[in-house]
Amino acid sequence: MPNIRVLRDIKARQGVAANEITRHAYLFVARNQSLPSQVRYQAQLQLNLFGRYTRSITVKNRCTETGRGRGVISEFGLCRFQFRQKALAGELPGVHKASW
Known part of the structure; x- marks a missing residue:
C-alpha cells in the first residue's frame, strides 16, 4: 500500500x-x-x-516505498536505506556491491 x-x-x-x-x-x-x-x-x-x-x-522527490523526502536517489526513486536493502537483496538490476 x-x-x-x-x-x-x-x-x-x-x-x-x-x-x-x-x-x-x-x-x-x-x-x-x-x-x-x-x-x-x-x-x-x-x-x-x-x-x-x-x-x-x-x-x-520522495521514496516510492516509504515516502521519505530526504536522501532520495532519483534514478531509482528510492531513499538511500531502501536502495541499500534492495541492492543487497538483488532486487535492483545492474546494481551490485563493490568488492575490494
Missing part, C-alpha cells in the same frame, strides 16, 4: 503536467509590463483560480 505522501506527490506531478503550459502563459501575461494593467490583472485572477497541486513547487 503506498504511503499518503507518495500519493500526494503523484497527484501533484499529474496536476503540474496537466496545467504547466496554461500556467506559464498566464504568468507571462501577468508579468509583462508592456501590456495594459487590466489584462495583467485578469491574468493574475486566472492564476489564482488554479489549485494547489498545479504549481511546480509542490512536487518533491
Whole structure:
C-alpha cells in the first residue's frame, strides 16, 4: 500500500503536467509590463483560480516505498536505506556491491 505522501506527490506531478503550459502563459501575461494593467490583472485572477497541486513547487522527490523526502536517489526513486536493502537483496538490476 503506498504511503499518503507518495500519493500526494503523484497527484501533484499529474496536476503540474496537466496545467504547466496554461500556467506559464498566464504568468507571462501577468508579468509583462508592456501590456495594459487590466489584462495583467485578469491574468493574475486566472492564476489564482488554479489549485494547489498545479504549481511546480509542490512536487518533491520522495521514496516510492516509504515516502521519505530526504536522501532520495532519483534514478531509482528510492531513499538511500531502501536502495541499500534492495541492492543487497538483488532486487535492483545492474546494481551490485563493490568488492575490494
